[in-house]
Structures are given as structure tokens and as C-alpha cells.
Amino acid sequence: ETGVTQSPTHLIKTRGQQVTLRCSSQSGHNTVSWYQQALGQGPQFIFQYYREEENGRGNFPPRFSGLQFPNYSSELNVNALELDDSALYLCASSRRQGGASYNEQFFGPGTRLTVL
Amino acid sequence: DAKTTQPNSMESNEEEPVHLPCNHSTISGTDYIHWYRQLPSQGPEYVIHGLTSNVNNRMASLAIAEDRKSSTLILHRATLRDAAVYYCILRDAPWAGGTSYGKLTFGQGTILTVHP
Numbered sequence: 001e002t003g004v005t006q007s008p009t010h011l012i013k014t015r016g017q018q019v020t021l022r023c024s025s026q027s028g029h030n031t032v033s034w035y036q037q038a039l040g041q042g043p044q045f046i047f048q049y050y051r052e053e054e055n056g057r058g059n060f061p062p063r064f065s066g067l068q069f070p071n072y073s074s075e076l077n078v079n080a081l082e083l084d085d086s087a088l089y090l091c092a093s094s095r096r097q098g099g100a101s102y103n104e105q106f107f108g109p110g111t112r113l114t115v116l
Numbered sequence: 117d118a119k120t121t122q123p124n125s126m127e128s129n130e131e132e133p134v135h136l137p138c139n140h141s142t143i144s145g146t147d148y149i150h151w152y153r154q155l156p157s158q159g160p161e162y163v164i165h166g167l168t169s170n171v172n173n174r175m176a177s178l179a180i181a182e183d184r185k186s187s188t189l190i191l192h193r194a195t196l197r198d199a200a201v202y203y204c205i206l207r208d209a210p211w212a213g214g215t216s217y218g219k220l221t222f223g224q225g226t227i228l229t230v231h232p
Contacts, residue, residue: 004159033219042203042222043160056219090159092220105220107159 002027003059004093004108012114013081021076023091031055032074034066035090043090049074050096078113082095086115120204126228128194136226138204145186146209151178151189152220153200160203160222163189167209194230196208201225 005024006080013019031050035043045058049068063079072093078085089112092105121139128134140149151163164171164178166187171178177190191198203225 004151035220035222042201042225043220045221048219058219092159104162106167107161109157110159 004091004106005045006089006091006108006111008111008114009109010092010114012116014116015083017080017081018079019081019111019113021078021089021091023074023093024106025072025074025078025091026106029093029095030072030096031094031096032068032072033092033094034059034074034076034100035092037088037090037110039087046076081115083115086113088112120206120223122202122204122223122226124224125203125229128191130196131193133232134191134194134198134228136191136202136204136228138188139186140204140206141185143206148209148231149178149180149184149187150205150207150218150220151176152203152205152222154203154225155197155200163202165207171219189196194228196230196232199228201227214218221230 004026018103023032033048034046036046037043046060046064047057047066048055049066052068065077068076088110090107090110092107094105142194148165148167150165152160153163154160164173164176166178166180168180179188202221205220
């Protein structure tokens, strides 16, 4: 069973640029959630994707957007990067069936984004 | 979202039991209590969850107060590998509806240090 993978591992961008982060969910999982973790803080929920549609969003501006593909992999896109976007971006997958969610989420190792 | 309160840090010696407390006085009837932990340089990992009754699994035990306003994660014999940030999280039951089935609301967590 393949776990959650994320790419790239590290990324450096400059203010105003755009970035795309990628996540491959664990085999058999159909739901992907994205989190932002600033240094020394707990992860903050950005949004979740299920059936290729956004299904719940945290307190993040529209310049944070995402996609989920038919194979359940996902992308997080951030436009107009700001210095405060520097963080660890975590992807988590889970399995949802029949309107109910299985409770356990599996996290990837994260992508460390630095905005200069 | 209902909030949880945890001590900022705790220390333990290797092979001794560890009791990590969590207060959640505003918990609702449909909230499950989840625990995740985050080892250094890794994404969070699921530890255990419960609703009303005490729960045991291979990693830990979860003791839930009768009024559900507090809970305790118990590591029966701490190892050096258990050194991590432990997060206590309240989460809507999967059957409770809503639009954020996968949302985990992380707080600051408890930093557990295990001494050899």
C-alpha cells in the first residue's frame, strides 16, 4: 500500500509568483485535504476535495485554489505569493463512502515553501 | 469549532507511562475526540479517537471523562520515538452532516519530550 506522497519537497519562490504543489493520495482514498503549517504552529485547514469538487474551505483567500483529478490526486495552487505564505503545506487523504467519512486521515510529509 | 486546551509541554522518562490531558468543556454531543501526533520533520499521524467510551489500540489508550469535557491520552510505556507534538482535536461525527467532513482543527498541541 502506497502512502501519501507530495512534491516537491522544498520550493523557493519570490513574492508575487505563483506556485503549484502536488499530492498523490493513498491507495483507495477518494478525499484530499490541504493544510498550511507555519513554523511553531499547528496545521490550518485550507480546503478539502471530494469527487473533484471543493467540499469545505478554511479561512484562506481565493488566491488559494485547488484541483482534484479522476485518480484522486490533487494540486494546491497559490497565486500572488506573499511572504506570509512561507510554510509547510500538508496534504492528507482519507476514504469517504456513502456520505460518511472514515475517521482516519493520512498525511504526507509536506512541501516546505519559502517565499522571499 | 469547539476548542481544546492542552498543556504546552510535558516531559517523561523512557519506559514510563505518559498521561497527556486535554480539556474540551464546550464539546457537543456529536463531537468525536481525536488525537494526532507529529514527529519532527513529518506530517501528523493518527493516534486514536473516541466518542464516549474509553478506547485502546496498539499505539495508546484514550480515557474520556464521563461528562466528556476532558480526555487523557495514555502512552503506556514511552519510547524515544514517542517524542512529538500531540494534538487533541474535536471533530464532527461523519453522520452529523456539514460541509467539512475532513476538516481537522489543530491547536498548539503538547510538545512531549522523552528522556532516555
